[in-house]
Amino acid sequence: MTTHHHSTELAVRASGLVKRFGEQRAVDGIDLEVHRGEVFGVLGPNGAGKTTMLRMLATLLHIDEGDAAIFGRDVRTEPHAVRRLLGVTGQYASVDENLTATENLWLFARLQGVGRAEARARSAELLEQFDLTDAAKKPISAFSGGMRRRLDLAASLLTRPPLIFLDEPTTGLDPRTRGQMWDTIRDLVRTGCTVLLTTQYLDEADQLADRIAVIDRGVKVAQGTADELKSSVGQSTLQLQLADPADLSLVADEARRLLGEEAVLTPEARRVNVPLTRTDQSIDVLVALRDRGVSIESVTVQKPSLDEVFLALTGHDTQEATGADDAASHTDHDLQMEASR
Template sequence: MNSSPTSTPTPAPAVRAEGLVKTFGDQRAVDGVDLEVHRGEVFGVLGPNGAGKTTMLKMLATLLPLDGGQAEVFGHDVHTEPHLVRQLLGVTGQYASVDENLTATENLWLFARLQGLGRIEARQRGRHLLEQFDLTAAAAKPISAFSGGMRRRLDLAASLITRPPLIFLDEPTTGLDPRTRGQMWDTIRELVSEGSTVLLTTQYLEEADQLADRIAVIDHGTKVAEGTADELKSSVGRATLQLELVDVADLAATADLAERMLGEAPVLTPESRRVNIPLQRTDQSVDVLVALRDRGVAIESVTVQKPSLDEVFLALTGHDAGPEQSPDTTAGADRGADRIEAVR
């Protein structure tokens, strides 16, 4: 008797949310957001302060109840199975939730004990995390002596005590200097390379561009776009062909040819012999370069520049992604308790 092959069920995504809603009085802080985070990726949620990013993350982490919609973490319902969900994730907020009066070692030991580890295992895990996050030399120092970057690294280390498969990072590099921010980026990349899934909220366009495999753009509680950084950039079109000519005398002829071919005048910078030619499609650059070659125009350098994420955000929302005056509605809540509550 022939037997039909059995199909392996597709594993549930790390996060699936449909129609998420959160209201505070008359304000809809999160307004019908759909989200799907694949296993093993960095998923970025990009938006300014007040966009609803933190509120949405707290809903997914079971720290705030859902007022509408539904959400799952690895197939477990956030509303009906909160205890299972909390065991699958670690949460690091915008502000370090470590105890200022304890040392780094004492903080990690405390968090490990709160999460059920025995005394010996808690100490071993703490030592390992201090080494992993380059904090061994500061292990005996009180947190009050730590820099902002050291506190943030310790906060992330504490969220990884049980090595959850899913990590929520809520603006993890806010307020950090560029060097420390780069170190945090390296740490996040390392976590993903070791099998973790990361859901990252940020208001830094460069951070989303550098880290995220896919990005959801959130504004005023609503998801306005989603895709890879390249897909989002392509969605607004307008790549630019940037040419540096050998001879400044060729600028006028180059501009004339490009305008006749593409229907739009390029931008000239005579002092640097540069021509910026707007493109509707990236492949138009080939046609322009071939035509210039045929006319004998010598070119020093060629670059095709895609739109930046800044331009994408401006095109999608009508404003930039810089900090706004109004914070998230829940920004005044006790962030220090967020992660402890999430792992109980």
């Protein structure tokens, strides 16, 4: 990769991107640099502005402020050139429901100037590659969610674009289908494609992305590799439910003494979360608590979730971030409640 003379060139370069919807700034000054050949993940909860940002970069939404370029081509002034470099697979499968899989691929190939014979060959090849050959002549309405996503992705690859946008490629898919989709995306990357993907799932970003940007309320709050992000919240969490809430402070003391970590207490639920850098540290904590006679009702060790990454990075959880979308539905009463707190 390093020997290629284009390797230093950026596939995506965006600075100060802003998108306003009325009063709300859905995207509020985001900078982004995606290198050629990498898989870049944009992680964030529903309503964080991920899809809006992607649509701006894909020429689908007007850029209110800031600049964006795809392989050096200005998104605003050279939209046609940008479109020729892009394959976009949306959050909702954007294939034609009234056509069969073959007809869909044929349609999109022909639209992009692929000759008749080649369109037929390329469609068949992609159906084979995406394991859709058996369903080639079936109406899309008979397709499962996973099959639709695969067809949608296949439709984005007809002209072998050098950059693919994947907007939440596995949202709503069952775990098995999600795994298959991940394999498909990995294969894609192996062919030399640059991928910019958005996701709500940390494990998806973890599985696929070389680097991750965390987006919240239209702002980039962190960027780094999956390991870097996870280490910012500890590798995993020891969750304890205690019989007696009076023991909570005791657990906090032990966490501080043994691990040097601050435990998160939830007295109402008699629960305490202890961040761990290694999972086996949980044993040290449990042994210490037994020695001090703390009665424990339940024990779980959890890997960090997006919620925890979020809490650590933004100080609020993903549910609250989603709430930003519903701001309009807040009544005056809610606002007064918040003000009086």
